[in-house]
Amino acid sequence: MHKVREKGAVITALGAMSGTSLDGVDAADLRTDGVVIDSFGADDYRAYTAEEQTVLRAALGHWSGATLDPATDVVMSVHQALLSGFHGVDLVGFHGQTVAHAPRARGTLQLGDGAALARSLGTPVVWDFRSADVELGGEGAPLAPFFHFACAKWMGADDPVAFLNLGGVGNLTWVDPSADVPEADGALLAFDTGPANAPVNDLMQARLGLSFDKGGRVAASGTVETGALELFLAEPYFARIPPKSLDRNDFAEMVELVGELSDADAAATLTAMCAAGVAEGMQHCPRPPSRVLVTGGGRHNPVLMKMLDVSLDCPVLPVEDVGLNGDMLEAQAFAYLAVRVARGLPTSCPGTTGVRAAVGGGTVSYP
Numbered sequence: 610m611h612k613v614r615e616k617g618a619v620i621t622a623l624g625a626m627s628g629t630s631l632d633g634v635d636a637a638d639l640r641t642d643g644v645v646i647d648s649f650g651a652d653d654y655r656a657y658t659a660e661e662q663t664v665l666r667a668a669l670g671h672w673s674g675a676t677l678d679p680a681t682d683v684v685m686s687v688h689q690a691l692l693s694g695f696h697g698v699d700l701v702g703f704h705g706q707t708v709a710h711a712p713r714a715r716g717t718l719q720l721g722d723g724a725a726l727a728r729s730l731g732t733p734v735v736w737d738f739r740s741a742d743v744e745l746g747g748e749g750a751p752l753a754p755f756f757h758f759a760c761a762k763w764m765g766a767d768d769p770v771a772f773l774n775l776g777g778v779g780n781l782t783w784v785d786p787s788a789d790v791p792e793a794d795g796a797l798l799a800f801d802t803g804p805a806n807a808p809v810n811d812l813m814q815a816r817l818g819l820s821f822d823k824g825g826r827v828a829a830s831g832t833v834e835t836g837a838l839e840l841f842l843a844e845p846y847f848a849r850i851p852p853k854s855l856d857r858n859d860f861a862e863m864v865e866l867v868g869e870l871s872d873a874d875a876a877a878t879l880t881a882m883c884a885a886g887v888a889e890g891m892q893h894c895p896r897p898p899s900r901v902l903v904t905g906g907g908r909h910n911p912v913l914m915k916m917l918d919v920s921l922d923c924p925v926l927p928v929e930d931v932g933l934n935g936d937m938l939e940a941q942a943f944a945y946l947a948v949r950v951a952r953g954l955p956t957s958c959p960g961t962t963g964v965r966a967a968v969g970g971g972t973v974s975y976p
Contacts, residue, residue: 613700613733616952619647623695623732624702624944625688629777629857630806630906631665632820633657635940636691638698643948646763652937655691657683662820668708670858672715680708681720688721689729701726702947703736710750710856716740717749724974735947737972742957747964748854751780754799754961755949756942758784758791764931771891771898772928773917774939775907777807777857779887782961783894792958792967798895799961800851803886804860805907808879812864816872825880825912831873833881837866841882847889852963883907884916891921900924904935946971 612618623638637652657665661683668680684706692701705721723736739749757772766786774780779802788796806821813819813827822828841863846853863882867875891897900923907913908927917925928935946956950971958967 613951617642620699620948621650621697622700622702622944622948623692623698624704624940624942624947625692626704626939626943627684627688627706628939629707630810630821631657631662631777632906634687634691635937636695637934637937637940637944638695639941639944641759641945641948643945643952643954644759646759646945649934649941651695652934652940653691653694654936655687657687661687665706665708668720670709672709672718677708677720680706681722684721685725688726692726692730698732700947700951701730701732701734702943702945703734704738704943705736707857710854712743712748712854716743723972727974727976731976733951733976734974735950735971736974738943738946738950738956738970741968741970742962742964745964745966745968747957747962747968748852749962750854751782751799751801751961752946752957753780753939753942754782754784754797755791755956756938756945757782758786758797759945760933760938761786764933768899769896771894771901773802773887773901773903775805775883775903775905775913776939777805777810778855779803779805779883779907781887781890783898792955795895795960797958797960798851798893800853800890800893801855802890803846803855803883804863805883805905807857808860808863808882809876812867812875812879816875821906822876822880822910825910827873828876828880828910828912831871831875831877834867834870834874834878837878838881838885840866842885842889847886851890851893852959852961854962877912880910880913881916884913884920887917888920898923900926902926902928902931902933904928904933904938908935
């Protein structure tokens with residue numbers, strides 16, 4: 610345990626992430642001292658079954674009650690099975706499954722028991738990453754920006770760069786790599802851009818019984834309904850100054866806006882809404898980034914990537930172009946953040962979540 614807490618020592622941390630797209634659990638390890646990235650290691654993925662997704666969807670928006678129990682069981686069993694396959698791990702970062710997020714009201718809720726996971730794995734587990742940030746006035750999201758800062762340093766970036774994560778919700782991190790530490794004034798700006806894959810996934814599930822629009826094929830055959838797009842962009846959220854964050858279902862009415870459209874036109878319109886939210890968000894960047902590096906499932910959608918390329922004024926590239934793994938970046942982020950929590954380093958700051966001061970969230974549970 611001493612090695613886990615010792616600042617400056619490089620250790621192997623394993624991170625797990627189950628995002629709001631509800632597709633499954635990513636797990637990845639890396640070696641780090643909580644400041645710089647030493648090297649990336651193994652990774653793995655466990656998809657949720659259709660039955661498991663149904664259980665998790667039933668828990669969305671609930672803060673308490675019996676509905677959460679079966680969802681928690683799914684989260685714990687899947688994580689335990691996946692993470693137990695990794696070896697030589699010093700520390701685990703366990704995000705859990707977000708089912709409700711309202712930082713200005715009831716707070717934020719991620720399902721999962723890190724203490725129980727530590728006992729089953731026999732390894733220290735860092736969890737409950739978001740609560741401390743919310744308690745100190747922050748949005749509790751996004752939390753990956755401190756890792757994005759480390760990635761910008763790792764890849765040797767000289768000019769500002771933006772990381773765009775397109776999961777269930779989209780979030781953008783603007784990084785100035787000339788800063789010494791991520792909590793420095795002006796080093797980072799981060800915020801949710803708007804809905805990303807979640808509305809399209811929900812549409813595919815409801816209408817076609819599909820988990821997502823693979824390769825953007827449905828959207829590619831449709832036409833964007835500009836009236837619905839204009840109504841979407843009229844939402845007050847887009848005018849709010851960041852940092853700011855969203856719950857998965859904050860824009861649930863998007864599906865209603867396309868309710869009368871064909872499957873193809875509805876998919877095309879929801880995809881365009883995602884891209885338009887990003888374009889609106891780019892206006893908040895302190896300076897234009899030299900490039901936008903896209904991570905998350907959305908980068909696999911060529912229709913969405915083309916829309917972004919047309920609407921943004923800088924190159925839009927998958928993070929693989931700079932040697933990163935876009936399928937595992939979020940999991941790697943929580944491995945990195947776990948080390949920072951264990952060593953008393955901040956994990957968020959005013960520029961990333963709006964928290965009043967730099968704060969290190971998270972709880973460390975030992976087996």
